[in-house]
Amino acid sequence: GQFITLIPFSWRLGPKYTKSKMEIYRYQGMNSFDQRRYVFDRICSIVNYAYQHNNFYREFYRQRGFTPGQLREFDDIKKIPVVTKALLRQFSLEERSTPQVGRILVNTGGTSGEPLHFYLERNSFAREWGHMHYIWSKLGYNQRCRKLTFRGKNLGELPLKYNPVNNEYLVNAYRGLSEVVEALSLVLNRSKISFLHGYPSLIYDFARFCQEKAPFMVEQLSSSLRGIFLASEYPAPVYRDLIESVFMVPTISWYGHSEAAVLAYEASAKYRYEPLMTYGYAEAVKDEEGRYHLVGTSYHNMVSPFIRYDTGDIIVPKWDDQILGSFTISEGRVGEFIIDKSGKRISLTALIFGRHHKVF
Numbered sequence: 001g002q003f004i005t006l007i008p009f010s011w012r013l014g015p016k017y018t019k020s021k022m023e024i025y026r027y028q029g030m031n032s033f034d035q036r037r038y039v040f041d042r043i044c045s046i047v048n049y050a051y052q053h054n055n056f057y058r059e060f061y062r063q064r065g066f067t068p069g070q071l072r073e074f075d076d077i078k079k080i081p082v083v084t085k086a087l088l089r090q091f092s093l094e095e096r097s098t099p100q101v102g103r104i105l106v107n108t109g110g111t112s113g114e115p116l117h118f119y120l121e122r123n124s125f126a127r128e129w130g131h132m133h134y135i136w137s138k139l140g141y142n143q144r145c146r147k148l149t150f151r152g153k154n155l156g157e158l159p160l161k162y163n164p165v166n167n168e169y170l171v172n173a174y175r176g177l178s179e180v181v182e183a184l185s186l187v188l189n190r191s192k193i194s195f196l197h198g199y200p201s202l203i204y205d206f207a208r209f210c211q212e213k214a215p216f217m218v219e220q221l222s223s224s225l226r227g228i229f230l231a232s233e234y235p236a237p238v239y240r241d242l243i244e245s246v247f248m249v250p251t252i253s254w255y256g257h258s259e260a261a262v263l264a265y266e267a268s269a270k271y272r273y274e275p276l277m278t279y280g281y282a283e284a285v286k287d288e289e290g291r292y293h294l295v296g297t298s299y300h301n302m303v304s305p306f307i308r309y310d311t312g313d314i315i316v317p318k319w320d321d322q323i324l325g326s327f328t329i330s331e332g333r334v335g336e337f338i339i340d341k342s343g344k345r346i347s348l349t350a351l352i353f354g355r356h357h358k359v360f
Contacts, residue, residue, distance in 0.1 A: 004164045005144055009133065013126040020130030023278040032321040036074045039281050039323070042299040043307075044071050047080060050305045056088075056096035057305060074322065077308075082285060082295060084310045085116050093117050097304045108258035116259075118304035124260060127300065131279050135254055135265045139195070139227035143167070146191060148184070150198030150206065151231075159183040169193070173202060176344055177209040181217050192224035196247070200230045204239035205345060207246040218246060225249050234329060240270075255313075255329070261296030261306040264327070272318075274326045282324050284317035285310070292317050294327065 010018045027038060048068045050057035061067065064081045071077070088096060097103075102122035107115045133141065147168040155161050155172040159179040163170055169187060171180055187193075196203055210217045228243060230253040244251055254265035255273045261280040264273035275282035280299060284292040285308075294313045298306045315327040339345055 005167045009129065009143055013129055014123075016123040016126035017130045020127045020278065021134055024131065024134050024276060027278045032323075035277065035323065039277060040071075040074045040077065043077055043080075043281060043297060044068065046297065046299055046302070046305060046307060047071065049302055050307060053098045053302075054096065054305060056091050057307065060087075077281075077283075080308045082308045082310050083306075085312065088118075089116055093119075093304075098302060100303045103303045106258060118259070118306075119301075120260060121301055121303050124300065127279075128260065131263055131276055134276075135252065136195075136229060138265075138267075139229075139250055139252055141195060141227070145194035145226070147195045147197045147229075148193045150196070150202035152199065152202070160187065168197070171198070171202070171206075174344070176342075177206060178213070180206070181209065181214045185217065185220060188220045193221060194224055194226050195229060196225070196227075197229040198231055200233050200235045200239040200243070200253075203228065203230070203243055207243045211242075211246050221247065227251065229253075235271075257311060259296070259298070259306050259309060259311075260301065261298040261309050262294060262311060267326075272326050272328055275324060277323070280306075282327075283308070284315055284319075284324050284327060291330075292327075 027035060030038065051061060051068050052058070060083070061081065066079060066081055070079050097119050100119070100121060103119040104122065104124065105117065106120055107117045145167070147166065148171065149163075149166075149168045150171045150173065152173045153161075153170045154174045155170065157175075159172050159175045160183045161170045161172070162168075169184070196206075225247060227249050228247065228251040230240065230243075230251055235251070235253040240251060240253075252266055253270075253273075254263065256263045262275060262282045263279040264275040264282060266272065267274040281297040283295040283297075285295045286292055291314050294311045294315045295308055296306065296311060297308055314330040316330060317327045318325050320326075
């Protein structure tokens, strides 16, 4: 598996991966006028496609008196009706989707416990990884860096398992941390870990265990550890502060969701997220109570389009010449746990949010 790490991601994931990374730098080099034009052209393209080929959007727009012809300048984007998860759930998957070879069926549940099934286009993962690797590169990540990943995996009896595709050791969230630390100590005798990656609540649990019961593990990791990627959960200060104090390396967090319409990351300050507009168009839309909703549009998903899709997240926005420059999250999910019969704490993110069990 080690030989796989020598193969560049551009070879593994194809031209869409390389193009997505180049788009980020190209967009950043544009002036504000060209950035608005970049967004407007892509919004027009997806709206026109959906109107012509998607039964749900065609009827939805007709009922609200909207046509793509009303899009003449950047400010006209606000004329496009906003859609919600609750609205989309009223229609069958095929009513709001179009055929495509290789489309991928996925779902999202979030904290609402109401899964929404939809399709992603076949190139979505290459584009996703191009943007994610750009974010991780802010802490010095490259393809040869090895990660220790806390993502709620159930690996049976194994406390750790190596995944050569992403050059990472996966941690079994269903085994005790004493077992994980013992196995990791053996791994570190022959390998180096450059980054920790995963749910803040799980990494916090690991950090606290190391601090209280296995300080030797902190010493073993410190020789090579360069940073920590905090994913999927809101990185609550109660978790983040302890993680950083134990491992003494920088952390970075980002905002994303399964619908793949918005991706934002901490570019300059903790808890302030700057959207990557090459990934999708992010907006702050005010409701009747004066709160701002994070609304996103995926430029690329022609299969199950998300156009001005209300994520349901409430934000505090900051604008940059008519475009959402950054935002903070007013209400974020804080990791919660259940305790199993042996006393092991299992993150609800790991157990339920990512799996959508009926018990949820």
